[in-house]
Amino acid sequence: MRKRTKTIILLVAVGQMLIILGLLALPTIVQAIPGRYRVWLQENQPALSDITEGVIDRVAPVAEALPAAQQPAADAVDIASLVAAQPVGTTGDAASDELIAVPQAATATPAIAEPTAAPTLAADTPTPAATNTPAPTPTPMPLPERVVLEGMSVVKQSFNNCGPANLTQVLNWYGSTITQEDVASYLKPNPEDRNVSPWQISDYVNEQVSGYKAITRSGGDLEMIKRFLAAGFPVVIEKGYELPDSGWWGHYLTLYGYDDELEELYSQDSYLGPFDGSGRTDAYRDFLPFWQQFNNTFYIVYRPEQEETVAALMGADMFDDLKMWQKVAAIAEEETTERPNDVFSWFNLGTALTRMGSLTGEAQYYQGGAQAFDKARELGLPPRMLWYQFEPYLAYLRTDRYQDIVDLADATLETQGGRNVEETFWYKGHALAYLGDISGAITAYQTSLSVNANFYPAQWSLDSLQGTGG
Structure with missing residues (x-):
């Protein structure tokens, strides 16, 4: 040849x-x-x-749903009885989400401890001016038929930036000159980061924005939204979001008005607009199902001197973590009875029970939470669910189901977006540590910090395994 x-x-x-x-x-x-x-x-x-x-x-197709549990929870509890019972004592603190650090280093299977307080954070943001500050007046009774807070402008979000954009809308309404870029520089230093949790937003306001405070709650309802609006407080809610071409997502929305006669809510949508400032209109009946997909979670920004007003508008039970999650659990459990195939109701129930476990230290709540999450996974969780809500990881962690954490994390990490959620790597790190893979756990924590260098829980966990901190 x-x-x-x-x-x-x-x-x-x-x-x-x-x-x-x-x-x-x-x-x-x-x-x-x-x-x-x-x-x-x-x-x-x-x-x-x-x-x-x-x-x-x-x-590289996106999966249609997260994987179902392969091994259902052992030692099952009766969820209905658990929800109806009154918890005794509070040993934990779920106010800043499940901030868990792994405090032991390398050789032994690490224990897990929950910090009692978040560390002091240090970074400067513009100091907001005091305009449009709602007066600390009692809640009107009865509520006005129509309320519209004037001057609420819209901020068009940059890529996947609804968290910083909505907070900017509210702070700008108060009179701050802060920008979306200012907020995102701390909350999302990596522009590819797919999620900013409500507790992170509240932490940022409380620790970084001079002159303001914020509080995040779950289990709200339409009447509570109207009370806040009538008292002069915008309300930012977290909601589901269904797009015809790409499926289900999570989103934030800033509410600034309502009309009971028309049964409408008025909001500014940082993604869909309109961007001429005219605002978005949603019928009550269309709004509520999507809010329910995130456990009716919302946050309020206010001035420190208005804290008593905010507490009064919420009510004592809503201002108490344990009572709030008891309420959420009862609502979700009733929904699962009425709509047994509603995946979001089961997920909400699992979230509430898991948070009650964090607050009481009682293992039965984690067990009930794990069972509810198993049911939600069986019904078919949207593939992006764990971009935004992470309590299944915590429930499985507390019930020694480490492989379930790895399976869910790996399913999330199969997509480009899922690899930009710092909590995924953080919880996978916990599971790997308990499975004895300390090197893998350290790598997971480091990757979590590479996604968001300001995600301090991952730094705590990394320090604890490397023996440089507690």
Whole structure:
């Protein structure tokens, strides 16, 4: 065979090999395209975006649901009886979410301790001016039929930035000159980070924004929203969000008015707009189901001298963590009876029971939470659910189901977006530590911090395993 022919054959073989290797690597390559660039393509080059997204859908499709539990919870408890019972004592503090640190280092299976307080944070943000500050007046009784807070403008969010954008809307309404970029520089130093939790927003306001405080609560209702609006406080809620082309997401929305006669709520939507300042209108009946998907969670920004007013508007039970989660659990348990196939009701029930476990230290609540999450997984949780809410990890951690944590984390990490959620790596690190993989746990904590360098729980956990802190 002539040398030239051999060379051609060799080049063809090498070319085929390169094509095969390229095809094998394609899923990893396309998933690595930063989300903000994909959004830029959608907005600026629709034709090219369609081609890109078509390739991604073929080689790296998003799962339709998170995996169901392979081994249902042992030692099952009666959830209805558990919800009806009155918890005794409070040993934990769930006010800042499940801030768990692993305090032991390397050789032994680590224990888990919950910090009693968050550390003091240090960073400067613009000092807001005092305009549009709601007066600390008693709640009107009866409530006005219609309330609209004037001057609530809209902030168009940058990529996946609804958390910082909505907080900016509220602070700007109060008179602050703070920008979306100012807020995001702390809450989302990595622009690809897919989630800012409500407790992180409250922490940021309380520790970073001079002259303001914030509180996050779950288990709100329409009447509570109207009480706050009537008293002059905007309300930011966390909600589900269904987009026809990409499925279910989480989102924040700033409410600034209502009309009982028309049964409408008025809001500013940092993603959908409209961006002319005219606001969005949602019927009560359309709004409530999507709010329920996040356990009717909301936060309020206020001035320190208004704390008593905020507490009065919420009511004593809502201002008490344990009573609040008891209420949430009762509502969710009733919903699971009325709508046994409602995946969000089961998830909400699991969340409430798990948070009650954090507050009381009673194992039965974690067990009940794990059972509720198992049911939600059986029904089919949206694939992005654990981008935003993380209590299943905590329930499984407290019931020694470490492999369930790894399975859920790995399913979330299969997508480019899921790899930009710091809590996923943090909880996987806990599970790996308990499974004896200390090196893997340290890597997971480090990756969590690479997603969000300001996610201090991961730093606590990393320090505890490396023996540099407690």
